[in-house]
Amino acid sequence: MNPEIDDQMVLISQYYPDGIYTHFAPEQGAAAANSKPRRRRKKNKGDQGGSDGVMRKRKLSEEQVNMLEKSFGNEHKLESERKDRLAAELGLDPRQVAVWFQNRRARWKSKKLEEEYSKLKSEHETAVVEKCRLETELLKVKEHLHEAEKEIQRLSERFDGFSSNSPSSSFSMEAIDPPPYLGEFAMDQNVFLLPTENNYVHGLEWDNLYYM
DNA sequence: ATTGCCAGACTATTACATCA
DNA sequence: TTGATGTAATAGTCTGGCAA
Numbered sequence: 001m002n003p004e005i006d007d008q009m010v011l012i013s014q015y016y017p018d019g020i021y022t023h024f025a026p027e028q029g030a031a032a033a034n035s036k037p038r039r040r041r042k043k044n045k046g047d048q049g050g051s052d053g054v055m056r057k058r059k060l061s062e063e064q065v066n067m068l069e070k071s072f073g074n075e076h077k078l079e080s081e082r083k084d085r086l087a088a089e090l091g092l093d094p095r096q097v098a099v100w101f102q103n104r105r106a107r108w109k110s111k112k113l114e115e116e117y118s119k120l121k122s123e124h125e126t127a128v129v130e131k132c133r134l135e136t137e138l139l140k141v142k143e144h145l146h147e148a149e150k151e152i153q154r155l156s157e158r159f160d161g162f163s164s165n166s167p168s169s170s171f172s173m174e175a176i177d178p179p180p181y182l183g184e185f186a187m188d189q190n191v192f193l194l195p196t197e198n199n200y201v202h203g204l205e206w207d208n209l210y211y212m
Numbered sequence: 213a214t215t216g217c218c219a220g221a222c223t224a225t226t227a228c229a230t231c232a
Numbered sequence: 233t234t235g236a237t238g239t240a241a242t243a244g245t246c247t248g249g250c251a252a
Contacts, residue, residue: 059229096241103240106224
């Protein structure tokens with residue numbers, strides 16, 4: 001017999017009269033190991049159980065919980081030496097201490113998952129807002145680019161008119177490099193650049209220059 | 213290297229206690 | 233009284249260590 005099961009029998013025997021435990025004691029053998037659905041425990045209300053005839057779950061005292069919490073804070077794992085020591089200090093069965101740690105680890109994990117989820121959710125929301133902002137910015141920049149292209153077209157047509165009215169002129173578009181009033185455009189991803197005195201400005205900054 | 217056993221951890225679930 | 237919630241306890245499974 002598994003010593004742990006022995007432990008359980010000792011513990012449970014505190015609550016149940018002789019023979020009751022055997023109704024739902026762990027089954028041995030392959031049948032139990034292979035059965036998928038977990039067996040339901042029997043309800044134990046009524047005239048069987050503790051001293052007053054009713055099986056009770058003992059709620060740990062505040063002091064016991066505080067001590068356990070303190071211990072859990074130091075180390076989530078519970079070595080058997082520490083388990084026995086804690087159990088002796090708190091007047092509990094070592095099995096109860098082990099169960100408390102198991103449940104506490106489960107609660108801790110679930111809380112951690114919840115925290116991680118809300119952190120990821122908030123990061124996702126921030127990213128969505130940023131994406132919207134960038135998309136709006138991109139639209140604006142494209143609009144300005146379109147305006148600039150139209151302006152180039154207009155100026156180019158004007159220049160052509162001027163050129164055809166002066167047949168002696170040897171001017172051509174190639175001769176002007178770059179056209180003095182336009183500078184040069186460079187597309188880098190979604191940002192277009194144009195030269196200023198010393199450096200290039202961002203599209204949105206140019207936006208301000210353009211409408212000055 | 214393999215096998216069987218054991219202890220302990222984990223997850224899912226149950227059931228009791230408490231409170232609104 | 234009842235439904236929701238918290239939590240102690242149980243069931244089943246998995247894994248690592250160890251001896252044969």
